[in-house]
């Protein structure tokens with residue numbers, strides 16, 4: 001079963017953060033105990049989206065071996081309706097912290113990987129979390145590779161942009177094959193309004209071009225841009241088509257239907 005889900009992409013701005021938050025919130029709304037991790041230390045953003053600016057303890061401190069993971073987790077369950085539990089582990093947005101994280105050496109990254117791998121025991125086994133969702137930096141930074149290695153399932157986001165498509169293909173071939181991770185591709189910001197209706201056709205195309213299964217097609221929604229990152233969409237807009245697509249993606253991951 002896929003318990004740890006990493007959301008990754010080759011290029012920036014492909015919707016990783018949007019999907020990480022909303023996938024995690026979808027699981028939590030369905031009654032699960034979930035934590036979303038901001039592993040984008042280059043440009044932390046979950047603290048702003050989840051309105052947790054006043055946090056004192058950061059995921060950086062956990063990876064630096066300063067604090068236990070429980071000290072770092074922020075309980076945001078009250079933001080959602082339902083019986084589920086919704087936590088976040090936030091990256092420190094301070095300038096010093098960003099600089100510090102970008103200057104880590106390989107040895108530190110190896111230890112950080114060990115800390116990520118140990119979440120399987122602390123959070124999944126001991127504290128009965130159902131899912132952990134890793135939001136990552138784009139490209140092949142160590143923090144993202146660590147997230148992929150520690151995950152059971154990788155959601156790869158891409159847009160139709162030429163450079164994005166080519167880079168994503170290369171990354172899937174070279175990097176993902178190496179780790180042999182269960183993977184699903186999400187086509188995001190799709191402009192063709194008929195795309196979701198022609199899913200089977202797109203699915204076959206994706207299989208041929210990327211050699212990975214299609215997890216979902218997300219149209220470009222003006223409402224998402226208009227919200228300016230102020231909403232947890234699946235909570236605040238339950239009837240929006242985006243919420244339905246997130247629900248389908250979560251179900252496919254949960255039931256292992258990605259093939």
Ligand SMILES: Nc1ncnc2c1ncn2[C@@H]1O[C@H](COP(=O)(O)OP(=O)(O)OP(=O)(O)O)[C@@H](O)[C@H]1O
Nearest residue numbers: 012013014015016017018138189219220221224225
């Ligand atoms: N399907 C969509 N329709 C409309 N806007 C979208 C969609 N997906 C993402 N966006 C918007 O695109 C911008 C980038 O999204 P997001 O921050 O989630 O990407 P990201 O991959 O996390 O970026 P980064 O690599 O910089 O971390 C945001 O303003 C987001 O609201």
Ligand SMILES: [Mg+2]
Nearest residue numbers: 016017040045
């Ligand atoms: Mg992001």
